[in-house]
Amino acid sequence: MRNSWTIFKRELRQYFVSPIAYMVAFAVLVLLGLSFNTDLDYRVSNLLPPEGTLVLSTFAFLMVFFAPLLTMRLFAEEAREGTLELMMSMPIRDVDLVLGKFFGAWAFYTVILALTSVYQIALLWVTNWDADPGVLRARLDTGEVIAAYIGIWLYGGATISIGLFFSAVTENQIIAGFLSMAVLLMLWVGDIAGLVPASILSTDVVESLRVISLQSHYSSSFLRGLIVMEDVYFYIALIVVVLFMTTRLVESRRWR
Amino acid sequence: MIEVKNLVKRFGDFTALNKISFKAYEGEILGFLGPNGAGKTTTMRILTGYMPPTAGQATVAGHDVFSQSLSVRRQIGYLPETVPLYPDMTVRGYVEFIAELRGVPDRRTRAREVLEMVGMSERARSLIRTISKGMRQRVGLAQALVHDPPVLILDEPTIGLDPHQVADLRDFIRSLGKQRTVMFSTHILSEAEQVCDRVVIINNGEIVATGAPLELRQKLEANSRIFVRIQGRAGSKAIVKMLTAIKGVRHVAEYQDGFLVTTSTNQEIRPRLAAVLMENGLELLELRPMAVTLEEIFLEYTQGDKLA
Incomplete structure (x- = not known):
């Protein structure tokens, strides 16, 4: 555990000295800011209640592309630079290395996720001035927003574990990033499988695709303010399984 | 400290190590000598716990490298061939990071100490990406020394350094060898000769010779060799015959623009050789003993490795 902590600290610090992490944070905020602004404008002019979860569902979609950017270097870079050889001859277990890296990346993800709270603060601000005309009429549903944050946080952990896995697959960061992006996108669109008519795809297939889709486990629960334990377990189990596979993959380097 | 017995490593069909055995004793500098790919x-990598052997046994300080891998790794400081550095860390940050992973109690002080030892104190705050190749090597060495390991394994530590840095590093390795077991690999023979107490020569995954540099030399010097050059008679078969007839000569071969005469040990045949040539009216241009260097021992033992 102590060793994981050491790795964790280094990985997290590494994000703050790496340009790509700042670029991801910047891109996330710009893109979310645009959609937030458009939505807010629309709601204000149509006298609709505020919707705090909109930025989060957009954010979740962006993670399909940004999680690989954050994770692709984790193992691939070390393998190429030769530092992985050093790490693997340190008196630490392979699982410590995997856990340290995973939590380091997840912590940085948490930081970016926390940045999106500016939009919630903005919503709280505009919805609290009841007397002022031209602002939103209803208050922000903070309970719903908090549940959504928990869901998106767990979902982010899952995307990062998958990115970490592919980073351990290859020494090439681009390939690692591309593979995890492809897989995350497939897991994302799995949800849409429900739209395919039963005559084309049997409902069993559709249902199993939907069950493993990452989106379906927050869109109908956390995003609506519900904390469904089934979905919490889904993400945790997914993370555990993928981290286990990653550990075995790292170990397998020794046998090659 | 290091004991390797019948170690085998295969990568698929390729046998990288074929039943090698050797030992490194406490406080010894062991040179691991061989051509690239040997x-x-x-x-x-097997000794440092990075990869397990296919068969055979290796122990470091009494711990098995496979079944007690973590204990072995604690005993070893390892500098791989490509110095494993994180370019975005500072020199001190890096050494402290390794110290923390190694469980060094007072890592700040210890990092300062080892950086002092390798002469990198002044650049402790620099980012690793900004320092030169020689400095990187020294930082890598600091990393390997940070937990004061009884066994130090250095993979081609002098590669890519300028002659001045190489000399410094050799001195440094020699000073390290006083308190601990150092095993270092090289394909530069003079280096092994200068630094090591003992050398192990490996070729094509097999140990071909072991011994002190001096011992190995003596073994070969059992056949001492003399180079003879004669005016206008390079490559003459008649002369080969004449020389072979001299008592004490074991073998005569054409060599460059003269002849290489191999004699039995402790047989001083130079006067007789000169006399025979005079008698036959030949003009002797050159007569000199050929010193045996580690280079030749190496070539002798790794001959099968020539390019076709």
């Missing part, structure tokens, strides 16, 4: 790095 199996030096593979052996070191």
Whole structure:
């Protein structure tokens, strides 16, 4: 555990000295800011209640592309630079290395996720001035927003574990990033499988695709303010399984 | 400290190490000598717990490298061939990071100490990406020394350094060898001769010779060799015959623009050789003993490795 902590600290610090992490944070905020602004404008002019979860569902979609950017270097870079050889001859277990890296990346993800709270603060601000005309009429549903944050946080952990896995697959960061992006996108669109008519795809297939889709486990629960334990377990189990596979993959380097 | 017995490592069909055995004793500097691709790095990777052997046994300080891998790794400081550095960290940050992973109690002080030892104190705050190749090597060495390991394994530590840095590093390795077991690989023979107490020569995954540099030399000097050059008679078969007839000569071969005469040990045949040539009216241009260097021992033992 102590060793994981050491790795964790280094990985997290590494994000703050790496340009790509700042670029991801910047891109996330710009893109979310645009959609937030458009939505807010629309709601204000149509006298609709505020919707705090909109930025989060957009954010979740962006993670399909940004999680690989954050994770692709984790193992691939070390393998190429030769530092992985050093790490693997340190008196630490392979699982410590995997856990340290995973939590380091997840912590940085948490930081970016926390940045999106500016939009919630903005919503709280505009919805609290009841007397002022031209602002939103209803208050922000903070309970719903908090549940959504928990869901998106767990979902982010899952995307990062998958990115970490592919980073351990290859020494090439681009390939690692591309593979995890492809897989995350497939897991994302799995949800849409429900739209395919039963005559084309049997409902069993559709249902199993939907069950493993990452989106379906927050869109109908956390995003609506519900904390469904089934979905919490889904993400945790997914993370555990993928981290286990990653550990075995790292170990397998020794046998090659 | 290091004991390797019948170690085998296969990568698929390729046998990288074929039943190698050797020992490194406490406080000894062991040179691991061999051409590129001989199996030096593979052996070191097995000893450092990076990869398990296919068969055979290796122990470091009494711990088995496979079943007690973590204990072995604690005993070893390892500098791989490509110095494993994180370019975005500072020199001190990096050494402290390794110290923390190694469980060094007072890592700040210890990091300062080892950086002092390798002469990198002044650049402790620099980012690793900004320092030169020689400095990187020294930082890598600081990393390997940070937990004061009883066994130090260095994979081609002098590669890519300028002659001045190489000399410094050799001195440094020699000073390290006083308190601990150092095993270092090289394909530079004079280096092994200067630094090591003992050398192990490896070729094509097999140990071909072991011994002190001096011992190995003496073994070969059992056949001492003399180079003879005669005016206008390079490559003459008649002369080969004439020389072979001299008592004490074991073998005569054409060599460059003269002849290479191999004699039995302790047979001083130079006067007789000169006399025979005079008698036959030949003009002797050159007569000199050929010193045996580690280079030749190496070539002799790794001959099968020539390019076709």
